[in-house]
Amino acid sequence: MSLLAVGTVAFDDIQTPYGHAEKVVGGAATYIALSASYFIRPVQIVSVIGDDFPASTLDELRSRGVDLDGIQVKAGEKSFFWAGKYHEDLNHRDTLDTQLNVLADFDPHLPDNFRGSDFLMLGNLTPAVQMRVIEQMSKRPKVIALDTMNFWMDSALSSLQEVLQQVDILTINDEEARQLSGEYSLVKAAKNIHRMGPKILVIKKGEHGAILFQDDQVFFAPALPLAEVFDPTGAGDTFAGGFMGYLAKTQDLSFDNLKRAVIYGSAMASFCVEKFSVDRLVELSEKDIRDRVQQFVQLVRFDAKL
Amino acid sequence: MSLLAVGTVAFDDIQTPYGHAEKVVGGAATYIALSASYFIRPVQIVSVIGDDFPASTLDELRSRGVDLDGIQVKAGEKSFFWAGKYHEDLNHRDTLDTQLNVLADFDPHLPDNFRGSDFLMLGNLTPAVQMRVIEQMSKRPKVIALDTMNFWMDSALSSLQEVLQQVDILTINDEEARQLSGEYSLVKAAKNIHRMGPKILVIKKGEHGAILFQDDQVFFAPALPLAEVFDPTGAGDTFAGGFMGYLAKTQDLSFDNLKRAVIYGSAMASFCVEKFSVDRLVELSEKDIRDRVQQFVQLVRFDAKL
Numbered sequence: 001m002s003l004l005a006v007g008t009v010a011f012d013d014i015q016t017p018y019g020h021a022e023k024v025v026g027g028a029a030t031y032i033a034l035s036a037s038y039f040i041r042p043v044q045i046v047s048v049i050g051d052d053f054p055a056s057t058l059d060e061l062r063s064r065g066v067d068l069d070g071i072q073v074k075a076g077e078k079s080f081f082w083a084g085k086y087h088e089d090l091n092h093r094d095t096l097d098t099q100l101n102v103l104a105d106f107d108p109h110l111p112d113n114f115r116g117s118d119f120l121m122l123g124n125l126t127p128a129v130q131m132r133v134i135e136q137m138s139k140r141p142k143v144i145a146l147d148t149m150n151f152w153m154d155s156a157l158s159s160l161q162e163v164l165q166q167v168d169i170l171t172i173n174d175e176e177a178r179q180l181s182g183e184y185s186l187v188k189a190a191k192n193i194h195r196m197g198p199k200i201l202v203i204k205k206g207e208h209g210a211i212l213f214q215d216d217q218v219f220f221a222p223a224l225p226l227a228e229v230f231d232p233t234g235a236g237d238t239f240a241g242g243f244m245g246y247l248a249k250t251q252d253l254s255f256d257n258l259k260r261a262v263i264y265g266s267a268m269a270s271f272c273v274e275k276f277s278v279d280r281l282v283e284l285s286e287k288d289i290r291d292r293v294q295q296f297v298q299l300v301r302f303d304a305k306l
Numbered sequence: 307m308s309l310l311a312v313g314t315v316a317f318d319d320i321q322t323p324y325g326h327a328e329k330v331v332g333g334a335a336t337y338i339a340l341s342a343s344y345f346i347r348p349v350q351i352v353s354v355i356g357d358d359f360p361a362s363t364l365d366e367l368r369s370r371g372v373d374l375d376g377i378q379v380k381a382g383e384k385s386f387f388w389a390g391k392y393h394e395d396l397n398h399r400d401t402l403d404t405q406l407n408v409l410a411d412f413d414p415h416l417p418d419n420f421r422g423s424d425f426l427m428l429g430n431l432t433p434a435v436q437m438r439v440i441e442q443m444s445k446r447p448k449v450i451a452l453d454t455m456n457f458w459m460d461s462a463l464s465s466l467q468e469v470l471q472q473v474d475i476l477t478i479n480d481e482e483a484r485q486l487s488g489e490y491s492l493v494k495a496a497k498n499i500h501r502m503g504p505k506i507l508v509i510k511k512g513e514h515g516a517i518l519f520q521d522d523q524v525f526f527a528p529a530l531p532l533a534e535v536f537d538p539t540g541a542g543d544t545f546a547g548g549f550m551g552y553l554a555k556t557q558d559l560s561f562d563n564l565k566r567a568v569i570y571g572s573a574m575a576s577f578c579v580e581k582f583s584v585d586r587l588v589e590l591s592e593k594d595i596r597d598r599v600q601q602f603v604q605l606v607r608f609d610a611k612l
Contacts, residue, residue, distance in 0.1 A: 089490060184395060187533040208514040211531060220528040220605050225517060227493040259608040293610050299526050300606040302565040304599050 002067075003040050003248040004114055004141075005032040006133050007123020007237070008103065009047040009071060013083035014276060016090065018230050024277035025057050027080065028123030028147070031234035033066045034281040035241025035268045036121075038289060040248040041065030043241075044114045046133060048102045050077040060282060069111045074102045090229050091206055110136040118142040119248040121240060122167075124149050127160040134166050143253065145169035145244055146198070147236065150176050161196060170198035171240050177203050186211060187218070202243065202262060204236050212262050219259045222299055224270040224292070231276045235269040238281065242268030267292040308373075309346050309554040310420055310447075311338040312439050313429020313543070314409065315353040315377060319389035320582060322396065324536050330583035331363050333386065334429030334453070337540035339372045340587040341547025341574045342427075344595060346554040347371030349547075350420045352439060354408045356383040366588060375417045380408045396535050397512055416442040424448040425554040427546060428473075430455050433466040440472050449559065451475035451550055452504070453542065456482050467502060476504035477546050483509050492517060493524070508549065508568060510542050518568050523561050527568045528605055530576040530598070537582045541575040544587065548574030573598040 007028030014021045033043040044067040051073060058068060083097035108129055115138040122130040124147045134144065146167045152160050153176065164170065170193060174186060180196075181189035190201050190213035201213040207229075209222040243265030250257055267289060274280045313334030320327045339349040350373045357379060364374060389403035414435055421444040428436040430453045440450065452473045458466050459482065470476065476499060480492060486502075487495035496507050496519035507519040513535075515528040549571030556563055573595060580586045 185531075185533050185535070187531045205514065208511065209526075209528070218531055218605060219608070220515075220531070221608075222515070222526040222528070225491075225493050225524055225526070227491050229491070256609065260610065263608055263610065290612055293612060297610050297612075299524060302525070302527075302569055303562065304566065304569065304603050306596055306599060306603075 001040060001248060001251070002042050002044055002117050003036050003119045003121060003244055004044045004046065004117035005029050005036065005121045005123060005241070005244075006046040006108060006130065007032060007125060008080050009045065009049050009053065010080035010082065012233055012277065013081070013097070014231055014233050015085040016231050017086070017088055018228075019276070021231065021276040023081075025054070026082065026234060026277060028125075028234075028237040030061070030278060031237035031272065031281070032121055032123055032241035032244070033061060034064060034278055035238040035272070036245030036248070037064040037066060038268070038284060038286070039242065039245030039264070040119075042067040043245070044070055044117065046070035046108050046110055046114065048072040048074060048106045048108075050079040050102050051075050053079050064282070070109070070114050072102075072109065077102045084233070086232065090232050108133050108136070119244055120144045121244045122146040122163075123237060123240070127152055127156050127163045131159065131163045131166070134163070143168050143244075143247060145171060145240065147171045147240055148176070150179055153179050165197040167198045169200040169202065171202045171204060171236070171243070173204050173206070173236070177201070190218075200258065204239060206232070206235070210239065210262055210266060212258055214255055214258060217255050219255070219262060221259075221262045221266045221296070223266060224295060224299065226270065226273065229273045232273050234278065235272050238272035239265040239269040241265075263293060263296050264289070267296060307346060307554060307557070308348050308350055308423050309342050309425045309427060309550055310350045310352065310416075310423035311335050311342065311427045311429060311547070311550075312352040312414060312436065313338060313431060314386050315351065315355050315359065316386035316388065318539055318583065319387070319403070320537055320539050321391040322537050323392070323394055324534075325582070327537065327582040329387075331360070332388065332539060332583060334431075334540075334543045336367070336584060337543035337578065337587070338427055338429055338547035338550070339367060340370060340584055341544040341578070342551030342554070343370040343372060344574070344590065344592070345548065345551030345570070346425075348373040349551070350376055350423060352376035352414050352416055352420065354378040354380060354412045354414075356385040356408050357381050359385050370588070376415070376420050378408075378415065383408045390539070392538065396538050414439050414442070425550055426450045427550045428452040428469075429543060429546070433458055433462050433469045437465065437469045437472070440469070449474050449550075449553060451477060451546065453477045453546055454482070456485055459485050471503040473504045475506040475508065477508045477510060477542070477549070479510045479512070479542070483507070496524075506564065510545060512538070512541070516545065516568055516572055518564055520561055520564065525561070525565045525568060527565075527572045527602070529572060530601060530605065532576065532579065535579045538579050540584065541578045544578035545571040545575040547571075569599055569602050570595070573602060
């Protein structure tokens, strides 16, 4: 069993009220793969980098069971770079710089042994690139999940709608769900988005938790209230990695198991924000994760005594 | 057993994307009392109104076990009036008009049979007025809960701090918790606010639910995802009424029971927003409330299979 993850492997420059991390490792596929690696191996990555990417990070990924055969390395070119600065509240950020570099003409190419994967996580990328990945699969995966953002809703809506028709699970934030559906109520937004293709919708609300919708069923998972959120970068991708990693491990798409996947995703995201970059994601133990999930149990459990 | 509630009994003029309710019944004490009346009777109200307030509403309150002996009726004067318009998202609103009228020189006077109440809910009012109510109690209530808002933090912080020292439970929203504590993290805000007096803090986050803090314990209750939120006015007071009504009914201040009180408060608030004014709060059955609480159980329950 394996999980195929597509997305950026990149550098970030991050300013938060807690400090400044210059040119640290980031990228959606990096966060997804590291998070998923606690549940399923191998995680196969499809991405593109320049020859400036540190070998030590690639070694770290390999040591965690990540298969890098789908990463194109462009000689003489630079990796994707994003610089951002978070506001005091950490819920809002300004993009200071975006250098597409190798991403500008990224044409994903799946190694043969990647094409039969049963679980496909399409990280946030141009919808046309996400579609080209689906087209290269030798058979329809059991589960295709997709992450996207408002930028593509503004600039490439029709190709986003096209790829959404192929997708089982959509993970977006609440603003994006409202924009995509044209509905303010998330209940109505979910119904609308179900009709676009994804039968399962996970709305990520950052510090306000996540909501899972499938048909008329709904499940709410809080975010863990933390004393310190150090760096929110990658939390959404880390959520997606934990969520899909857990689904790929358990091979169970019942609503009860989707709920557990949301909790495991939320637990992984709660670790991610505790340090800059992927620093926290490379040092976890199984016990850390189990204890964190137990904190989620405690956080929401009550006896209604009905 | 009884619950004593202090706050406005007033008129609202409310514009939402769903319509315009002109000069309808509102006020913190009205919402608190109606919500609490499903759990405990009598609910004793201390407030002030003009002679313009409809007798039919006062009869409705009496019929629901609300004791109005603590309401001063000022002949020839007008009741407190607030007009507001909600934005499309219903999370933000503009105040269009505030007419203090009888509230301008409100000096609360507690009837003798109100002074021994074990449960006191101080709705949002001038902190000095809240203090005058506490001073008139013949014995220290078992539980004093207080609601307030950013306006008093800006304009009357020292008298707010003084009354907070007397309070067991504070119910405020997340922005207010941050302002009052000077901490962005709600975990840190709670610790800070505990030191100001209230050992129990309920942070109301509207559509994002509510968080309960007591010492190092934390509990999260979501808001019910609703297809239509008609009118959010009074939701926070309705929460407080259900929360305190449930505590007064059960006489149990354990953390497990505080959790249940938060859920009952959230359930009552989820009804409140379904219609304008108090229209939904006067028509509920016990079964409605039980079924709604069951929806909260379903919404958050998962089996972690640890």
